[in-house]
Amino acid sequence: MELKEFLAPASEVARRTGPQDRIVFSSRVRLARNLRGFAFPGWAKKPDRLQVYERVAAAVTGLPALQGCFCEALDRLSTLDKQLLVERHLISREHAAKSAGSGVVLNREETFCLMINEEDHLRMQSLRPGLQLREAWAELDALDTELESRLEYAFSPQWGYLTACPTNVGTGIRFSAMLHLPGLVLSEQINGVIQSVNKLGLAVRGLYGEGTEALGNVFQVSNQMTLGESEQTILEKIDKVLRQIIELEENARATLIEKNPKMVYNHIGRAYGILANAHIIASKEAMNMLSLMRLGVDLGMFPGVDRSLTDELFLLIQPAHLQLLHQEKLQAEERDILRADLIRNRLKTVSRPGPPLPAAGSGG
Structure with a gap:
């Protein structure tokens, strides 16, 4: 099946609702994993990348949670297909630029999307509308546990899960939420909020992630630390900050209307x-x-x-x-x-x- 036939219509995507969706477009949890015994994608030769793709794709598509999923190598997708996935925030712009040996796996509901041979051998993502980081993490944790019984991950007892970028070593987890913050922008509070969030060890990025601008007053907030703290500790920290930002945005809107x-x-x-x-x-x-x-x-x-x-x-x-x-x-x-x-x-x-x-x- 072609990707454009598999993807949900934009009207259906727009009707998805969740907690706090006035301000929170979506929640995402991402895990970075690599296979033991293989060079990371940036260093791997084409035959190794192809072997990793075949091994990961076979393991992933065999999971009950991904039955009937869309699975395809990126070099078999058109430029338009890859751009559609980027615009839906299902794959990164960097992944869209990949070719042989890289691939994507997507379930029908668009709640799971896995990138094969992006920066790491496997980047699995759980996505939910509104503020649902806990729910997204529970689903992804279960998926990861089942997958770990089928694949041998690169893991160090001292450092945790090994990744291509040092900032992802440890848990390999990234919690993020996409927020609509026009009240803070119009009231000229957004820069102060971003600075405060950065001081707490969280990152604030634009619409399409790192290095992009905040089009449409949309900002992505995510954790930066993955080493030395448990997934639950990181989750509690970012969830607390996100709820504070939501409150600040609601207050900014109310103050603007009043004053x-x-x-x-x-x-x-x-x-x-x-x-x-x-x-x-x-x-x-x-x-x-x-x-x-x-x-x-x-x-x-x-x-x-x-x-x-x-x-x-x-x-x-x-x-x-x-x-x-x-x-x-x-x-x-x-x-x-x-x-x-x-x-x-x-x-x-x-x-x-x-x-x-x-x-x-x-x-x-």
Whole structure:
């Protein structure tokens, strides 16, 4: 089966809900593992990478939790397929650049995605909508335990699981959440929050991870330490920080509505005006405007409009999804025109925003 037939429609992805999903788009837990006796992917020769791929793919696809999964070598996927996976946050941009000997395994619900021969031989991920790190970790821990009975991992009694990058040695675990923080951005508190989070040993990155910018006021928060602390300790620490950030964002929204409602109304009204009337719009501008409109939906400024509308558009306006929609390769200029057409069409039945409702600034 082709990847585009296997992936859930963007409308279905946008309707997935979870705790605190006003602010938390998704939770992710990732484990880095390597096979004993094989060079790490960055050092391995092609025959070794192919052997690791075959061994890992066979073990992974035999797991009950991954029955009926999509499993394919990256060199058999098109550039569009790989970009679709990146835009869905299922694989990294670095993995998308890999070829022979690398692969991807994905379950139907898109709650498990495994990258074979990325930076490590195996990077398995559990994903959930909203703030569900505990649930994601429980599922991934069970998967890892079962897989460890089928594969011999590279493990040191002194250092723990061995990884290509020293920052992943130990547990090999990375907890992360993708947060929508327009209130902290508009109130100019975001830099202070990022600095405070960094001091706690956590990393704050942009929409597509390390080295990317925070398009659409979306930030990824994750742990940096994997050595010397248990998975449970790391989980408790990041969960506490994430809940504090959520509270700060809710308070920032409430304060903005109370003290400067016209500024909020102006930002969201202008965003709606651009989205509903533009005939050419780049993805970066569209993401930033949709972020503000999503805030408006949360604040009750678009009565009857569900948040899934903006979340679906977040996906559909990205380059690979736009090309998939039109079944053809598009130049940047063509995408900018078609993106604007798509947004205008989807907003035809959405009335312009009304004043923000004070009561909408609280809740989860």
